[in-house]
Amino acid sequence: MRVIKLSKENLFPFLEVISEKTGLWAPVRKPNSGHVFKEIDDFAQIDLDYTRTILPPKKIFLPPSFNMFKASKNNYEEDFSHVSPKILFGIHPCDIHGLLIMDRFYSYVFDDPYYSKARDNTLILGHSCWPDENCLCKSTNTHIVEEGYDLFFTDLKDSYLVWIGSSKGDDLIRVKAELFDENIAEKDIQNFIQWREERDEAFQTEINFSAMPDLMELKYNDTLWEKLGDACLACGSCTNVCPTCNCYNVHDKPALGEDSSQIVRCWDACTLENYSEVAGGENFRKKRSDRLKLWYTHKLQAYISKYGxxxxxxxxRCIATCPVDINVKTVAHTLDGDKVDSFWNRFHEEVRK
Ligand code: SF4
Ligand code: SF4
Known part of the structure; x- marks a missing residue:
């Protein structure tokens, strides 16, 4: 891996050149709601002063709903119209780690061509960030990233240190090499060390994730889950905003009177009531408490047991999104010894006011 330097005023000229023939996606502020990743048609729209986007970048690789096949009476044809060459700029370390988890999931037994083609066609240009009170990535050790990007820009106020993470990233630099400085001075290194130390100290929330698999097991039948289930609205928002949630559903979209119909794939959420419904109407997780337990078993136990x-x-995002304060922070803290009623009281006192 090589590190070079880019002065701040050279960022947009660089992005302009590399995006001449490729769609550039970057964070943009949406009035009255938050930031979103969006295809850029005006560089002034890019806003790098953000903590998290509303939806994670998974929407760029697998849109919430897209057509998989066009099917006719005797034939079917795969549809990859959601795939096009893209540059994704401004993605933070936690979201790059989210993509690495998605990579593993979508290639675990079979390669998922709808994901892998989109991934192969997208260059990842990461950007450093600063935590707010809801960022947990230091506890998950995903606040720094050493793989999964083509270029990574660390913001040191007047300039960027640019980490080259792949040969494709190196090719991008060569398109406009004169904008970059190969010489990293001792002052730059000291600035980087100071930035890292100050950022590490800025994290306000900590979770002991290594204790979670045992606590999930020990508290599998705890009344906590019933209380959470009573409060949960089963809206599915926590799943939609989570960068590592990957479940989907497939349904036919018949076109009556036409020669062909579509087979559509859309995001699904294990917190929704019909997620575990099977033919005949049986539902293995009709209770919201059971569905929440499944979600948290996946986040806090099963993956840790398998991948460490x-x-x-x-x-x-689940902290910023859940309307009734059920999220990885409140659940993990409750499992780890917070008074069980703390969540329940908050729900009654604050949410139902
Ligand atoms: S569980 Fe919550 S904090 Fe963790 S990755 Fe998913 S949305 Fe983000
Ligand atoms: S935990 Fe919160 S965000 Fe998730 S389904 Fe329940 S109410 Fe919605």
Whole structure:
């Protein structure tokens, strides 16, 4: 891996050149709601002063709903119209880790061509960030990233240190090499060390993830789950905003009177009531408490047992999103010894006011 330097005023000229023939996606502020990743048609729209986008970048690789096949009476044809060459700029370390988890999931037994083609066609240009009170990525060790990007820009106020993470990233630099400085001075290194130390100290929330698999097991039948289930609205928002949630559903979209119909794939959520419904109407997780337990078993136990780390990358989106304060922070803290009623009281006192 090589590190070079880019002065701040050279960022947009660089992005302009590399995006001449490729769609550039970057964070943009949406009035009255938050930031979103969006295809850029005006560089002034890019806003790098953000903590998290509303939806994670998974929407760029697998849109919430897209057509998989066009089917006719005797034939079917795969549809990859959601895939096009893209540059994704401004993605934070936690979301890059989220993509690495997605990579593993979508190639675990079979390669998922709808994901892998989109992934192969997208260059990842990461950007450093600063935590707010909901960022948990230091606890998940996803606040720094050493793989999964083509270029990574660390913001040191007047300039960027640019980490080259792949040969494709190196090719990008060569398109406009004169904008970059190969010489990293001792002052730059000291600035980077100071930035890292100050950022590490800025994290306000900590979770002991290594204790979670045992606590999930020990508290599998705890009344906590019934209380959470009573409060949960089964809206599915926590799943939609989570960068590592990957379940989907497939349904036919018949076109009556036409020669062909579509087979559509859309995001699904294990917190929704019909998620575990099977033919004949049986539902194995009709209770909201059971569905929440499944979600948290996946985040806090099963993935850790298999891969030694949680499938939570600490982005904080479930904390910012759940309308009744059920999220990885409140659940983990409750499992780890917070008074069980703390969540329940908060629900009654604050949410139902
Ligand atoms: S569980 Fe919550 S904090 Fe963790 S990755 Fe998912 S949305 Fe982000
Ligand atoms: S935990 Fe919160 S965000 Fe998730 S389904 Fe329940 S109410 Fe919705």
């Amino acid at each position: 780390k949680p499938s939570c990358v600490g982005c904080g």
